[in-house]
Amino acid sequence: MKLGLFGFGCVGQGLWKVLHETKGIRADIKRICIKHPDKQRPVPAHFFTTNALEILDDPEIDIVVELIDDADAAFEIVSGALARGKAVVSANKKMIAHRLPELYALQQKTGAAFLYEGACCASIPIIRNLEEYYDNDLLTSVEGIFNGTTNVILSKIFEENLSFAEALKFAQVHGFAESDPSLDVDGFDPKFKLCILLLHAFGVFVRPEKVLHFGIGRVNAFDIEFARSRGCVLKLVARCFRENDKVAAYCLPRFVPQNHRYASVRHEYNAVTLESAFSEHQMFVGKGAGDKATGCAVLSDISALRYQYKYEYRKFSQNGTFFDTSETELTVYVRHEREGQIAEQDFASISERYISGAAHYWIGKISLEKLQAAAWLNDVGVNVIELKN
Secondary structure (H helix, E strand, O other): OEEEEEOOOHHHHHHHHHHHHOOOOOOEEEEEEOOOOOOOOOOOHHHEEOOOHHHHOOOOOOEEEEOOOOHHHHHHHHHHHHHOOOEEEEOOHHHHHHHHHHHHHHHHHHOOOEEOHHHOOOOOOHHHHHHHOOOOOOEEEEEEEOOHHHHHHHHHHHHHOOOHHHHHHHHHHOOOOOOOOHHHHOOHHHHHHHHHHHHHHHOOOOOHHHOEEOOOOOOOHHHHHHHHHOOEEEEEEEEEEEEOOEEEEEEEEEEEEOOOHHHHOOOOEEEEEEEEOOOEEEEEEEEOOOHHHHHHHHHHHHHHHOOOOOOOOHHHHHOOOEEOOOOOEEEEEEEEOOOOOOOHHHEEEEEEEEEOOOOEEEEEEEEHHHHHHOHHHHOOOOEEEEEOO
């Protein structure tokens, strides 16, 4: 197989490494399209081009591999390749989450395969499992730790008593966080992955803006001490689930008891828990960040294309489910600075109230729909963490 590669950053170089260390796959990278030709790279210069058409219009290239950061440019590359009938592999979760209906339609129109295991949880083969093993209507829930960057930060806070700022700095220095870490820290990244998994788990297309996400950027010393006092650690958890014909989803920090299965998922590792009618809970754990972890997932998709593998999206064609958060109720801890900062009428009930000079908090039940619409959620002095039985 001849590959045309777009992007040669962390994941692109990871793919290069694993491809050249793997004996079982006969695939060669013929051309690599990059944005900055003067940048020093550990690969001979003749592989590189700045002209996308040298890959897209090359009849010898069987598979286009898209591994760039720019979501809009990535869509142009992927859609252009699919329109030309080329198979495509991508790891761009933001682009896929926002453009999945269009990309699905292109696949149906052209018959070209589009695989993107590397866009969700790196080394964990979750999409393939949802497509092949859980291809029935007995799946009830998919949730887990979908972001390695935030898991590194939270692990450092709870295991080494670092402050949030110190833990973030560690993640940046060691390549787990970008210089602008907002996509990870604010919960966008796991939300994008969740939107992709919603299609493969339950057969529904959900726009990212419809899914509540709230990250760990507001976690402070008071929240950390509260967690420790309750025998818990913090994890950023993304969740989607089905009740009858309705599907709901959200991404929130969660207090996790120290004996819970997620508490042992540390550093850059991810975890995905699937719940179904007969198998109950099954958890997948693997590296969720790093060049080789994601490069391995991309390589797996390339390998699958040797056998003409493609996603069948059977749940989308068979299911009558729809996205609805109006009846979903969560139990949350809401830390705030002063009385009147939170609208009490938004809550169905409040079971605990605490007032001190350091902070106030409530623990109560609130509908997911009201939480997502709450104006006070945008107040930087407010933090929200889920408590789950």
